[in-house]
Amino acid sequence: GAALGIKEQAVRYLVMMTSLEESVRVFLPTWSASPPLRLYMSAWDHNGEGRPKKLGKPDKVHALPEIVWWDTLGELCCSCDRGRLMEEAPCVLKLAPAALSESWSSTAELPTQESLGRGARVEQVGADATGSFFAVADNLGGPPGPRRRMVFCSSKGGWYCEGKRDGCPSLMDCSHVSAAKAALRLDEGGVSVADQMILRLSEPLSMAALSWLEAWNGELPKIGVCPAVGTSRAQGGGDAGLSEEERYLVGLLERRPHEQATCAGDSCF
Ligand SMILES: [Zn+2]
Ligand SMILES: [Zn+2]
Ligand SMILES: [Zn+2]
Incomplete structure (x- = not known):
């Protein structure tokens, strides 16, 4: 079929966050600010219908977790190729994090270098049979602020x-x-472990995030900026306005009643 819109792909991403077993895994940083100013997230291949990449050493179907964070200007940044x-x-x-932040982002204070640097210098972000992943903080004191x-x-x-x-040496250990x-190597306590974030679709947070995505007008939110109401860039814009199919999917997610003929049975929402 035709390429799915970014909005529907984001809806699918949120839905995939509802299971420990799913290939989408999202981690909350340890000791972080609340609400969190960054998330570690399974990478996403935006081509075609879009699909998650499994955690693993990078190849066609695997990727290290990507890092998504709010910067000191209140804008969302992402380490993925499309985001950069x-x-x-x-x-x-x-x-996905924009949708999950809809309750606080417009009214919160801008993050500072200090708040962005808070947390463990090294933290484990997932582990499986193939190995373990770590986020390592860098440049905590200098401009433009902490990097991971x-x-x-x-x-x-x-x-x-x-x-x-982009620059770490390949034949010897880099600073990270x-x-x-x-x-x-530290015996005491060991390395901090980031918790996986699991969504429950029936919870208010998930419902609000899905409604936010459904109404999304194509502009990413900024911390401290109230979204313009009623200004619609929607006219003729690709993603703006959900298609019938997308509306149906969101309806399923919100457990709206649907016809027997379209029910997927046991695996249905
Ligand atoms: Zn990205
Ligand atoms: Zn490195
Ligand atoms: Zn059903």
Whole structure:
């Protein structure tokens, strides 16, 4: 079928956050501000209908978790290619936290370098049979503020830093791998572990996030900025306004009654 809109892909992402078993995994940083100013999220392939990438050393179907955060200007940033290269084009990974932040983002204070730097210097972000993932903070004091890098340690002990794409050395340990190794060597307490965030569709947070996505007009929210009401960029815009199919999907998610013929049975919402 035709490529699904970014909005419907974001709805699917939220739905995939409802199960521990799903291939979409989202992690809350340890000791972070509340509400959280960043999330670690399973990567998403935006091509075609869109699909999640499993956690793993990067290849066609695997990727390290991406990092999505609010910056000191109150804007959402994302480490994924789409988020970095096309700032104006929202990615699914920005849209999902935008939807989950709808209750507080317009009225909150702007994040500071200090609040963005809060938390563990090294934290584990998921682990499975293939290895463990770590987020390593960097540049805590300098402009433009804290940065985090994802690092992977395979179960066989091989290390990989995503910074290899832009500057981390490939033949010796970069500062991120060294920091992760040092954190793991500490006997006391060990390394902090980020909790996985599981959504329950019946909870107000999820309902509000889905309604927000349904009404989304194509503009990403900013912290401290009230969204313009009634101004619709919708006219003729690709994603603006849900298609019938999208409306139906959102309806299913909200457990609206639907016809027997369209019920998917056991796996149905
Ligand atoms: Zn992104
Ligand atoms: Zn590195
Ligand atoms: Zn049904």
